[in-house]
Amino acid sequence: MVKKKITIYGKGKGKRKVHNVGYRLFLLEQADSLFIEEFDAKNVTVDDLETLIVLVAGEDSQLAEFIDFVNNPLNRPEEAIVDNIIVENWEGRVREIDKFRQSFNTIQLGKIVKTGLYMCKKQDVMIGKQDVMIGKQDVMIGKQDVMIGKQEETIGEIRNLRDDLKLYFDKRFEILEKDVFLIKKKMCIA
Numbered sequence: 001m002v003k004k005k006i007t008i009y010g011k012g013k014g015k016r017k018v019h020n021v022g023y024r025l026f027l028l029e030q031a032d033s034l035f036i037e038e039f040d041a042k043n044v045t046v047d048d049l050e051t052l053i054v055l056v057a058g059e060d061s062q063l064a065e066f067i068d069f070v071n072n073p074l075n076r077p078e079e080a081i082v083d084n085i086i087v088e089n090w091e092g093r094v095r096e097i098d099k100f101r102q103s104f105n106t107i108q109l110g111k112i113v114k115t116g117l118y119m120c121k122k123q124d125v126m127i128g129k130q131d132v133m134i135g136k137q138d139v140m141i142g143k144q145d146v147m148i149g150k151q152e153e154t155i156g157e158i159r160n161l162r163d164d165l166k167l168y169f170d171k172r173f174e175i176l177e178k179d180v181f182l183i184k185k186k187m188c189i190a
Helices: 023-033 060-071 095-184
Strands: 002-010 036-047 049-058 080-087
Touching: 002 060, 023 036, 023 049, 023 060, 023 095, 036 095, 049 060, 060 080
Parallel strands: none
Antiparallel strands: 002 049, 002 080, 036 049
């Protein structure tokens, strides 16, 4: 059985390029498809650079195909940016692929739980903010109701004023008509 250590270096200091982009799962799927029996992958930081260390053990032909896959720039997670890949022989132990999968699943579930809890807290904060906003909207609606009531009062007052003016002008026109009639009569026009 042949053992290899593959070190994948991210590009750019402090930038996420090979961590948290799905690289380990991506390579695990490929190792599975090649029936590689021993596999391990760890995210580490080397000189402030994100680095992925992959250990594999299997038949020479399996590892050759796996290494060709890893070295192909087209075979990377979408968000990954790789600066360098170094492949070297490995003398140490390599985990069985099923043990890695179990451990990896547990780690990923832990991340999911942590993210879920974080999202729940954020959601609680957002719900609190929405409650405040709804309260403010209720106040604004109350103020709008008061304004609408005042507008209706003003409209009613304008209608009353208009009716009063109409009555006033009707009376004035009636008086004017009588006065005009009397003037005409005195002038013998009528």
